[in-house]
Amino acid sequence: MTYQKFVLRNIGRKKTRMLLTMGSFAVALFLFGLLVAIQNAFYQGVDMAGADRLIVRHKTSMVMPLPYAYKEKIGRIPGIAAVQAGCWFGGVYKEPKNFFAQLALETEEFRRVYPEYLMPEEQWKAYLGDLQGCIVGRKLLKRFGWKLGDRIALRGTIYPGNWELNIRGVFENKKQEDDTGAMFLNYKYVDERSPIKGLVAWFIIKVEKPENALAVAKAIDGEFSGASFRTLTETEQAFQSDFVKRLGNIKLILMIIGGVVFLTLLLVTGSTMAMAIRERTGEIGVMKTLGFTDRQVLALLLSESMAFALIGGGLGLVLVKLFTLGGDPTGGMLRSFHLSPLNMLLGLAITLATGIGSGIVPALGAMRLSIVDAMRRV
Amino acid sequence: MVRIDGRESNNSLIQVRNVEKLYHRGSETIRVLDGLNLDIEQGEFVAFMGPSGSGKTTLLNLLGGIDLPSSGSITVAGDEITHMSGPKLADWRARHVGFVFQLFNLIPVLTAFENVELPLLLTRLSAKERRQHVETVLALVALSDRMDHYPRQLSGGQEQRVAIARAIVTDPTFLLCDEPTGDLDRHSGNEIMDLLEELSSQHAKTILMVTHDPAAANRAHTVLHLDKGVLVEAGQGRQQ
Numbered sequence: 120m121t122y123q124k125f126v127l128r129n130i131g132r133k134k135t136r137m138l139l140t141m142g143s144f145a146v147a148l149f150l151f152g153l154l155v156a157i158q159n160a161f162y163q164g165v166d167m168a169g170a171d172r173l174i175v176r177h178k179t180s181m182v183m184p185l186p187y188a189y190k191e192k193i194g195r196i197p198g199i200a201a202v203q204a205g206c207w208f209g210g211v212y213k214e215p216k217n218f219f220a221q222l223a224l225e226t227e228e229f230r231r232v233y234p235e236y237l238m239p240e241e242q243w244k245a246y247l248g249d250l251q252g253c254i255v256g257r258k259l260l261k262r263f264g265w266k267l268g269d270r271i272a273l274r275g276t277i278y279p280g281n282w283e284l285n286i287r288g289v290f291e292n293k294k295q296e297d298d299t300g301a302m303f304l305n306y307k308y309v310d311e312r313s314p315i316k317g318l319v320a321w322f323i324i325k326v327e328k329p330e331n332a333l334a335v336a337k338a339i340d341g342e343f344s345g346a347s348f349r350t351l352t353e354t355e356q357a358f359q360s361d362f363v364k365r366l367g368n369i370k371l372i373l374m375i376i377g378g379v380v381f382l383t384l385l386l387v388t389g390s391t392m393a394m395a396i397r398e399r400t401g402e403i404g405v406m407k408t409l410g411f412t413d414r415q416v417l418a419l420l421l422s423e424s425m426a427f428a429l430i431g432g433g434l435g436l437v438l439v440k441l442f443t444l445g446g447d448p449t450g451g452m453l454r455s456f457h458l459s460p461l462n463m464l465l466g467l468a469i470t471l472a473t474g475i476g477s478g479i480v481p482a483l484g485a486m487r488l489s490i491v492d493a494m495r496r497v
Numbered sequence: 498m499v500r501i502d503g504r505e506s507n508n509s510l511i512q513v514r515n516v517e518k519l520y521h522r523g524s525e526t527i528r529v530l531d532g533l534n535l536d537i538e539q540g541e542f543v544a545f546m547g548p549s550g551s552g553k554t555t556l557l558n559l560l561g562g563i564d565l566p567s568s569g570s571i572t573v574a575g576d577e578i579t580h581m582s583g584p585k586l587a588d589w590r591a592r593h594v595g596f597v598f599q600l601f602n603l604i605p606v607l608t609a610f611e612n613v614e615l616p617l618l619l620t621r622l623s624a625k626e627r628r629q630h631v632e633t634v635l636a637l638v639a640l641s642d643r644m645d646h647y648p649r650q651l652s653g654g655q656e657q658r659v660a661i662a663r664a665i666v667t668d669p670t671f672l673l674c675d676e677p678t679g680d681l682d683r684h685s686g687n688e689i690m691d692l693l694e695e696l697s698s699q700h701a702k703t704i705l706m707v708t709h710d711p712a713a714a715n716r717a718h719t720v721l722h723l724d725k726g727v728l729v730e731a732g733q734g735r736q737q
Contacts, residue, residue, distance in 0.1 A: 120611045122618065128606040405602045408563055409616040409663075410591020412584045490563040494598075 126422045133395070137427070140391050144431025144473070145438070147384045148466055152439025154373045155462045160453035161369045162360075172232065173324040173336050174358040178349040184318035185348050187310070192342060193322060198335045200327045201228040204306055206320035210273030210282055212263070219259055220301040221273070223309040224323075226252075232325045235293045242267070242288030250308045254288035256299030258446065278313055298455040300447070324352070381473055388477035392424050396481040403485050404493025417486040424478025425471060432470030436463055499543055499719040501728045503534030509572075510671070510703055511537040511560065516569035518555050518726070529555045530566070531726035542697040542704045544717035551723040553707040554675055560705060561594045561673045562586045574670050591619045595664030599676035601656040603648040609635065609659045610644040616667050634662040638692060654685030661692060671703035672696070678713050690716045 131137055175193065177183035187204055194202045208221040226247050230236075238246075238254065246252045255265065265271065265286055273282045284304055292299050310316055324339070326332050336352035343350045353361075396403075403416055411419075440458050442448075447456045500506060503514060513535035520527045529552045537543060545553045558564035559571060562578045570579050573593060581589060603612045610631055617627045635644050638658040648656055657677060664672055674693065678686030690713050696702040697718075706717060714720045721728050 120607070120614050120618070125607070125611075125615075125618075128611075132606045401602065402604055405596075405598070405604070406615075407587065408561065408590060408594075408596045410587050410619050412587040414584070491558055494563075 122419070122422070126419065126426055129399075129419075130423050130426050136391060136395070140388055140427050141431030141434070143384055143387055144428050144470060145435035147380050147473075148432040148435030148470055149439045149442075150380055150435075151377055151466055151469065152436055152443070152458055152462070154377050155466070156439070156443045156456050156458050157453060158370060158373050159459070159462070160447070160456045171326050171329040171332065172355040173326060173332055173339070173352050174355055175322040175324060175339055175350050175352045176320070176358070178340075178351040181320075183348075184320060185322070185350065187317045187319050189343065189348070189350070190319075190322060193324065193339055196335065196338050196342065198327050198331045198338075199324055201231045201325040203228045203232045203323045203325075204319040204321075205323060206306065206309065206318075207277065208273075208275075208304060208309060209277045210275050212271065212273055217263070219262075221304065222301065223304050223306040225306045228325070229303070232323055236290040237293060238288045238290045245287040249285055249287055250305055250311075251283060251285050252287035253284040253302055253304040254290055255286055255302045257289055257291055258298070258300040259302060260286075260289050262300070278309055280312065282312075300455075323355075381469065385473055385476050388424070388427065388473070389480065392420075392427075392478045393481040395423075396420060396478075396485050400485070400488065400493050403488065404490050407490045407493065413486045417482050420482035420485055421475060421478050424482070425474040428470045428474025428477070429467070432467065432474075436466045436470075498536075498538045499541055499721070500536040501534055501721065503536075506536045506538075508538050509536040510539045510541075510574055511535065511705075512570075512572040513560070514570045514572075516559065516566045516571065518552070518559065518564075519567040529726050530559075533569070533726070533728060535721075535728065537703065537705070539703055540697070540701045542693070542716075542718045543706065544714035544720045545705070545707045545723055546709070546711070546714050546720060547723035552726045553723050556723065557673050557675055557705065557707050561596060562590050591616060591667065593670040595667065595669040595672045597657070597660050597664050597672060597674040597677045599679040601648070601653070601660045601680070603656055603659055603663075605648050608645050608647055609640060609651065609655075609662075612648070612659055613662045613666050616663060620667065630666055631662075634666045635659075637665075638662045652685070653681050654688050657681060657685070657689050658692065661689070661696075665696065665702070671705060674704060674706040674708075676708055677706060678708065678710055686710070686713065 175185070175189075177185055184206075190202050190204055193199065203225045205222055205224040208223045210221055211217070212219070229246075230243065242254070246254050260266075267286055267289055269286045271284055271286065273284065275282055282304075290299065306319070310318075324335065326335050332354060336354070339352045340350050406416060406419075407413070440463065443456055443458045447453045449456075498506075498508070506512070513533055516530055516533045517528065518530040520529060529550075533556070545556065547553050555564065559566050560573075562581070566579060570577055572578070576589060576593075578586060578589060603609075604615065607615065613631045613634060614627055617630060620627075622630065632641065632644070635641050638661055640655060640658055640662065643651060643655060643659075646655075648659070651659065657680075661672075661677075672693075677693065678689050681689060693704055693706070694716050697704050704717075706713070708714050723729070
């Protein structure tokens with residue numbers, strides 16, 4: 120026999136209680152995983168944001184355009200490696216429920232500005248050489264069963280009319296969990312057919328040195344401070360973060376839900392552990408007579424509550440990981456729905472802490488109990 | 498030899514000097530043991546008798562290092578245990594004392610083998626050595642064929658034999674038995690007493706036993722009577 124076996128025997132002494140306790144951990148950790156995956160999906164853009172990219176938009180509002188003519192002036196500011204104009208396209212593929220992100224960007228600087236998107240050389244060339252060309256992420260291609268070279272049609276909402284596009288490339292992302300559920304089309308194609316020409320929603324700036332990003336941002340806004348279209352330049356991360364904040368404080372809401380779940384779990388399992396230990400007071404006394412020290416008794420009892428937590432919580436984490444591997448359950452709203460290894464480790468750490476928290480009070484009581492008092496309760 | 502007069506003796510395995518045990522209940526002080534002296538030599542089999550509340554179990558608890566006297570000293574094999582700290586006392590118990598209880602107190606989720614092995618987890622023995630020790634003592638208590646049984650699958654007498662095996666598996670300096678036949682029928686009780694006698698006579702184990710049963714006490718070498726916390730009489734058992 121080993122201590123591990125002894126711990127497992129003890130936690131299995133009441134099967135129903137064991138299953139219910141482990142089930143509580145499993146459900147809580149499954150929910151934790153879901154909340155984290157949802158948060159990842161919301162903040163994916165923030166996490167992906169490059170430290171060397173800035174976004175220039177209208178100072179008043181994100182929905183107000185800027186003149187395309189600003190591009191040349193911006194490009195002359197020192198410290199800038201590349202400038203790319205872009206806008207949100209917002210087309211509908213067959214039905215509104217088939218939502219996915221579509222961004223119209225200038226193609227020439229694309230690879231320089233977004234080096235994280237990976238695609239074969241010949242596909243880049245094909246994309247650059249076709250005004251009606253578009254590139255799609257691997258996930259998006261799979262979602263609609265498209266193939267490279269397919270011609271698809273989008274119904275414009277911001278830019279009215281039917282828009283026919285040729286799939287010229289399929290991109291991956293350097294970070295596997297990052298989104299490949301979006302489409303990029305050519306800004307020039309959109310601008311050409313737009314009734315009001317020469318307007319952009321934003322400029323994406325690639326700075327030469329990330330440490331100079333703030334100085335460059337200041338210089339850009341200074342350049343247009345007296346213009347009729349004043350600019351607000353911020354890091355891509357700040358821009359994305361601001362975008363998510365418009366939906367509400369998602370992080371806080373998810374943290375509150377998660378906190379309540381774990382507090383409830385702590386109370387329920389704490390009460391279970393207290394009951395389980397109280398029932399064995401006499402046995403604990405016997406173990407002390409055999410020579411087990413108070414600390415060994417404490418360690419054994421805490422190991423039991425940790426075993427409950429790790430087995431139940433581990434099961435919950437495995438199940439939620441399998442669930443997230445199935446991809447976005449909403450069909451487009453949570454494009455980067457995933458759990459990273461770090462998220463899993465955090466889940467395990469929280470489980471372990473909850474396991475210790477639920478067992479510590481009754482285990483300390485058992486540790487402090489004198490043998491004589493314990494034996495009286497046999 | 499067993500003495501209760503407190504005179505110095507060089508051969509004592511257990512030496513109890515002027516031990517008092519007081520309990521406080523509100524403003525009332527209850528004197529459970531009152532200036533008790535006792536000397537027990539190696540290999541003795543001693544029975545303690547006396548009415549309920551006379552202090553028998555309290556004395557056993559003090560001798561086993563699971564309770565501390567209010568005053569006085571207890572020395573076992575040269576170690577004065579009355580001033581030992583908690584962890585040191587736990588280590589001392591593991592090496593020197595084997596406990597046998599009235600209600601057997603086996604761990605229900607462990608088999609007979611594992612119950613006996615439990616105190617050996619505190620030693621540095623390898624798994625193979627532990628197995629050898631456990632098999633030896635289970636053979637000694639005639640339960641080799643029941644080693645994979647759980648306590649609920651054993652009779653009361655068998656459970657108590659497993660408890661005795663657990664008590665002797667570490668080869669302790671002495672055994673403390675608190676009413677070892679108190680929860681058994683006459684036949685099983687006799688079997689347990691046969692086993693304790695065998696441990697005393699053939700394996701030279703020092704055994705201290707509390708009992709209400711005169712027949713069980715009569716198997717001991719020496720019978721001591723406790724009354725109101727004082728050892729009032731020393732008698733000879735049948736085997737002396």
